[in-house]
Amino acid sequence: xxxxxxxxxxxxxxxxxxxxASADSSRFSTxxxxxxEPVVTDSVTGLIWQKTYATNKTWQQALAYCESLSYGxxxxxxxxxxxxxxxxxxxxxxxxxxxxxxxxxxxxxxxSTYVYGTDYAWPVDFSTGxxxxxxxxxxxxxxxxxEGP
Numbered sequence: 457x458x459x460x461x462x463x464x465x466x467x468x469x470x471x472x473x474x475x476x477a478s479a480d481s482s483r484f485s486t487x488x489x490x491x492x493e494p495v496v497t498d499s500v501t502g503l504i505w506q507k508t509y510a511t512n513k514t515w516q517q518a519l520a521y522c523e524s525l526s527y528g529x530x531x532x533x534x535x536x537x538x539x540x541x542x543x544x545x546x547x548x549x550x551x552x553x554x555x556x557x558x559x560x561x562x563x564x565x566x567x568s569t570y571v572y573g574t575d576y577a578w579p580v581d582f583s584t585g586x587x588x589x590x591x592x593x594x595x596x597x598x599x600x601x602x603e604g605p
Contacts, residue, residue, distance in 0.1 A: 486557055488528075495528040496557060501543050502604035506533065507557065509564070509599040515577045515590075518565040518598035525600050533600035538568035538578040538587065540601060545585040553585035562597045563590065 486507060488494045494507040506528070510521050518535050525533040541564060544554050552559040561583035570576035576589040579596050590596060 483555060484557055490527075490529050493528045497604065498543070501540070503536075503540060503543075504528075504530075504602050504604055505544075505556070506600040509560070509597050511562075511597050512595040513565065513598045514595060515565055515592035518596070519567060521598050522600035527600070530602055533602050535565060535567040535598060536601040538566040538580070541566045541578075541580045542587060545580065545582070547585050550584060552582045554582050556582075560597070564597045564599055565590075 483499050485497050485499065486494055487497065496505045496507050497503075498505065506525070508527075510518070513521060522533045522535040525531070527533060544556050544559070546553060546555050549555065552561055559582050563579040563581040566578045566580060568578045570578055570589040573589070575592055577592050578587060579590045580587050
């Protein structure tokens with residue numbers, strides 16, 4: 457007699473997990489407001505992300521790249537902070553550790569300076585979701601962000 461409530465509980469949990477997984481896949485929507493310049497809107501944070509990205513940038517170059525970017529019909533782009541970049545990580549995934557469309561297996565710069573040394577910044581590695589530190593003179597990837605509508 458006690459088996460029926462347990463089976464029902466397990467079934468409800470499985471339905472809940474399935475609905476969470478489908479919600480994650482619809483979290484990001486891609487649009488192309490200007491031809492050849494796709495953007496991705498995050499329905500959870502409301503942030504709008506550049507879908508493309510720049511490679512082999514030092515931290516200073518990444519900051520300058522985003523601050524001067526005119527893309528998708530907007531010019532108010534910036535390098536995301538550590539918290540914003542970490543919001544793209546899905547720790548239930550690996551290679552890539554994100555549901556963001558076409559996320560490469562790379563480390564991306566954040567605008568956040570490392571707490572224990574100003575010569576370092578916080579990058580996020582999207583192959584594993586690891587958040588570490590990297591010397592600001594090293595080359596890494598930059599993807600820009602802006603506030604939503």
